[in-house]
Amino acid sequence: xxxxxxxxxxxxxxxxxxxxxxxxxxxxxxxxxxxxxxxxxxxxxxxxxxxxxxxxxxxxxxxxxxxxxxxxxxxxxxxxxxxxxxxxxxxxxxxxxxxxxxxxxxxxxxxxxxxxxxxxxxxxxxxxxxx
Numbered sequence: 001x002x003x004x005x006x007x008x009x010x011x012x013x014x015x016x017x018x019x020x021x022x023x024x025x026x027x028x029x030x031x032x033x034x035x036x037x038x039x040x041x042x043x044x045x046x047x048x049x050x051x052x053x054x055x056x057x058x059x060x061x062x063x064x065x066x067x068x069x070x071x072x073x074x075x076x077x078x079x080x081x082x083x084x085x086x087x088x089x090x091x092x093x094x095x096x097x098x099x100x101x102x103x104x105x106x107x108x109x110x111x112x113x114x115x116x117x118x119x120x121x122x123x124x125x126x127x128x129x130x131x
Contacts, residue, residue: 006039013055013090018044018046019043019044019047019109019118019119020042020043020045020047020119021040021107022026022041023039023043023121024038024040024041024106024107024121024123025038025039025040025123026038026039026123026124026125028126029127030097030128032099032127033095033106034096035083035093035094035095036097037092037094038093038094039090039091040089040090040109040121041090041109042109044111047111047115047117048111048112049066049089049109049110049112050066050110051063051065051109052106052107052108052109054092054106054107055105055106055108056079056080056103056104056105058104059075060086061074061075061076061077061080062080063075066089072084072087072088075107077100079097079100079101079102080094081094081095081096081097082102083095089103089117097127098127099126099127101127102122102126102127103125104122105123106121107120107121107122
Protein backbone atom coordinates (compact mmCIF):
# COMPACT_ATOMS: atom_id res chain seq x y z
CA UNK A 1 0.00 0.00 0.00
CA UNK A 2 1.24 3.46 -0.84
CA UNK A 3 1.28 5.99 1.96
CA UNK A 4 -0.36 9.19 0.83
CA UNK A 5 -0.74 12.81 1.84
CA UNK A 6 1.66 14.85 3.84
CA UNK A 7 0.07 16.72 6.72
CA UNK A 8 0.75 20.01 8.37
CA UNK A 9 2.09 19.40 11.85
CA UNK A 10 1.78 21.26 15.11
CA UNK A 11 4.63 21.64 17.55
CA UNK A 12 4.57 23.00 21.07
CA UNK A 13 8.26 23.71 21.07
CA UNK A 14 10.64 25.33 23.52
CA UNK A 15 13.65 26.77 21.70
CA UNK A 16 16.04 24.69 23.85
CA UNK A 17 14.37 21.40 22.87
CA UNK A 18 14.59 19.67 19.54
CA UNK A 19 11.82 17.08 19.12
CA UNK A 20 9.95 17.69 15.85
CA UNK A 21 7.28 16.01 13.75
CA UNK A 22 8.45 15.65 10.18
CA UNK A 23 5.52 13.86 8.50
CA UNK A 24 2.18 12.19 9.11
CA UNK A 25 0.88 10.00 6.28
CA UNK A 26 -2.69 8.79 6.17
CA UNK A 27 -4.52 7.48 3.09
CA UNK A 28 -7.01 10.22 2.14
CA UNK A 29 -9.33 7.64 0.52
CA UNK A 30 -9.22 3.87 0.93
CA UNK A 31 -11.51 1.06 -0.18
CA UNK A 32 -13.52 -0.79 2.41
CA UNK A 33 -11.94 -4.11 3.55
CA UNK A 34 -8.41 -2.99 2.62
CA UNK A 35 -5.60 -2.59 5.14
CA UNK A 36 -4.50 0.98 5.89
CA UNK A 37 -0.96 2.00 6.76
CA UNK A 38 -0.71 5.08 8.95
CA UNK A 39 2.74 6.66 9.02
CA UNK A 40 4.32 8.96 11.59
CA UNK A 41 7.83 10.33 11.13
CA UNK A 42 9.57 12.43 13.74
CA UNK A 43 13.04 13.70 14.59
CA UNK A 44 14.18 13.16 18.18
CA UNK A 45 17.44 15.07 17.55
CA UNK A 46 19.06 13.87 20.77
CA UNK A 47 15.88 13.47 22.82
CA UNK A 48 14.82 10.03 24.08
CA UNK A 49 11.44 8.72 22.94
CA UNK A 50 8.85 8.37 25.70
CA UNK A 51 5.79 7.44 23.63
CA UNK A 52 3.97 7.53 20.32
CA UNK A 53 0.19 7.62 20.58
CA UNK A 54 -2.44 7.36 17.84
CA UNK A 55 -5.95 8.78 18.09
CA UNK A 56 -9.06 8.52 15.92
CA UNK A 57 -11.49 11.41 16.38
CA UNK A 58 -9.85 12.22 19.72
CA UNK A 59 -9.90 8.67 21.13
CA UNK A 60 -6.62 6.80 21.70
CA UNK A 61 -6.41 3.43 19.95
CA UNK A 62 -2.66 2.64 19.87
CA UNK A 63 0.27 3.44 22.11
CA UNK A 64 3.96 2.63 21.64
CA UNK A 65 6.20 3.03 24.71
CA UNK A 66 9.69 1.60 24.06
CA UNK A 67 10.32 0.94 27.77
CA UNK A 68 7.18 -1.21 28.12
CA UNK A 69 7.15 -4.92 27.37
CA UNK A 70 5.62 -5.37 24.93
CA UNK A 71 6.05 -1.79 23.70
CA UNK A 72 2.82 -1.73 21.64
CA UNK A 73 -0.62 -1.55 23.24
CA UNK A 74 -4.06 -1.42 21.59
CA UNK A 75 -7.23 0.19 22.97
CA UNK A 76 -10.55 -1.05 21.52
CA UNK A 77 -12.35 1.41 19.28
CA UNK A 78 -15.18 0.72 16.78
CA UNK A 79 -13.90 0.66 13.19
CA UNK A 80 -10.25 0.38 14.27
CA UNK A 81 -8.61 -3.08 14.10
CA UNK A 82 -4.86 -2.64 14.74
CA UNK A 83 -2.45 -5.27 13.41
CA UNK A 84 -0.25 -5.20 16.51
CA UNK A 85 2.44 -7.52 15.10
CA UNK A 86 3.06 -5.19 12.14
CA UNK A 87 2.73 -1.88 14.00
CA UNK A 88 5.68 0.07 15.39
CA UNK A 89 6.54 3.56 16.57
CA UNK A 90 6.55 4.77 12.92
CA UNK A 91 3.76 2.72 11.32
CA UNK A 92 0.35 1.53 12.46
CA UNK A 93 -1.48 -1.01 10.28
CA UNK A 94 -5.28 -1.09 10.40
CA UNK A 95 -6.76 -4.39 9.18
CA UNK A 96 -9.83 -4.53 6.94
CA UNK A 97 -11.09 -0.98 7.33
CA UNK A 98 -14.85 -0.42 7.44
CA UNK A 99 -17.04 2.63 6.91
CA UNK A 100 -16.66 3.19 10.69
CA UNK A 101 -12.92 3.64 10.12
CA UNK A 102 -13.55 7.03 8.47
CA UNK A 103 -12.29 9.88 10.63
CA UNK A 104 -9.46 12.13 11.76
CA UNK A 105 -6.26 10.29 12.74
CA UNK A 106 -3.64 12.00 14.87
CA UNK A 107 -0.12 10.89 15.79
CA UNK A 108 1.33 12.35 18.99
CA UNK A 109 5.01 11.91 19.89
CA UNK A 110 6.40 12.68 23.35
CA UNK A 111 10.00 12.94 24.49
CA UNK A 112 11.32 11.50 27.74
CA UNK A 113 11.65 13.31 31.08
CA UNK A 114 12.34 15.93 32.18
CA UNK A 115 10.74 17.87 29.29
CA UNK A 116 8.09 15.42 28.01
CA UNK A 117 7.95 17.69 24.96
CA UNK A 118 5.06 16.72 22.67
CA UNK A 119 4.46 17.21 18.94
CA UNK A 120 1.56 15.99 16.82
CA UNK A 121 0.12 15.92 13.32
CA UNK A 122 -3.15 14.71 11.81
CA UNK A 123 -4.98 13.84 8.59
CA UNK A 124 -8.47 12.69 7.68
CA UNK A 125 -9.17 9.26 6.12
CA UNK A 126 -12.36 8.41 4.23
CA UNK A 127 -13.34 4.78 3.62
CA UNK A 128 -15.29 4.33 0.39
CA UNK A 129 -17.44 1.73 -1.39
CA UNK A 130 -16.62 -1.88 -1.88
CA UNK A 131 -18.90 -4.86 -1.37
